[in-house]
Amino acid sequence: MPGMRMPGNFYLVGLMGAGKTTVGRALARATQKTFYDSDHDIEARTGAKIHMIFEIEGESGFREREAESIAELTQLQGIVLGTGGGVILNPNNRKLLRRNGYVIYLRASPEELYSRTCHDKNRPLLQTADPLGKLRELYEIRDPLYREVADLVIDTSQQTVNSLLQLLLKELERQP
Numbered sequence: 434m435p436g437m438r439m440p441g442n443f444y445l446v447g448l449m450g451a452g453k454t455t456v457g458r459a460l461a462r463a464t465q466k467t468f469y470d471s472d473h474d475i476e477a478r479t480g481a482k483i484h485m486i487f488e489i490e491g492e493s494g495f496r497e498r499e500a501e502s503i504a505e506l507t508q509l510q511g512i513v514l515g516t517g518g519g520v521i522l523n524p525n526n527r528k529l530l531r532r533n534g535y536v537i538y539l540r541a542s543p544e545e546l547y548s549r550t551c552h553d554k555n556r557p558l559l560q561t562a563d564p565l566g567k568l569r570e571l572y573e574i575r576d577p578l579y580r581e582v583a584d585l586v587i588d589t590s591q592q593t594v595n596s597l598l599q600l601l602l603k604e605l606e607r608q609p
């Protein structure tokens with residue numbers, strides 16, 4: 434149902450390859466909200482790609498920049514926010530997401546996530562000898578954290594970006 438206006442903010446969480454950026458952009462268009470992505474925000478502020486920030490400042494430097502970005506983006510109203518997959522590791526990020534928007538967890542199996550991300554070089558955590566093993570490890574650690582912050586869990590298995598969008602719009606319409 435394109436063009437449907439809904440109140441508030443929608444925040445998308447999930448692992449790398451879950452579709453936060455792609456589905457988030459489509460959801461923003463359909464709900465007439467402005468789309469933001471925390472990774473794009475960090476790249477715009479620094480003028481550097483995510484993999485470059487990891488190379489220069491390490492994961493901890495990236496996480497600091499990510500927390501700054503989340504603190505600012507969660508002040509905005511009427512947005513769809515695609516977060517980075519590791520955003521939920523920081524308790525303050527989790528608090529800000531829960532407090533300021535409706536949080537949607539896009540779930541997928543490590544195998545599906547692998548098939549969606551295996552050709553992309555801009556995800557430094559997956560540039561290892563065993564990226565599928567890494568995704569399995571991250572899934573174990575993070576799935577409970579995504580569920581902790583989520584108002585809605587959507588299984589993205591066997592769904593195209595468009596069918597997910599339709600499913601999401603139907604679910605969101607039912608919310609008070």
Ligand SMILES: Nc1ncnc2c1ncn2[C@@H]1O[C@H](COP(=O)(O)OP(=O)(O)O)[C@@H](O)[C@H]1O
Binds near residue numbers: 448450452549594
């Ligand atoms: N439901 C889906 N089915 C198939 N491919 C998908 C789906 N969601 C996303 N993708 C593809 O997977 C890749 C990663 O998507 P992206 O939106 O960047 O994920 P994230 O931001 O969660 O890491 C993109 O090429 C995107 O087109």
Ligand SMILES: O=C(O)C1=C[C@@H](OP(=O)(O)O)[C@@H](O)[C@H](O)C1
Binds near residue numbers: 448449450453558
């Ligand atoms: O899962 C993670 O820790 C990360 C996910 C990435 O975003 P996507 O989930 O959009 O790929 C990006 O923030 C960075 O490479 C770290």
Ligand SMILES: [Mg+2]
Binds near residue numbers: 516
């Ligand atoms: Mg993304």
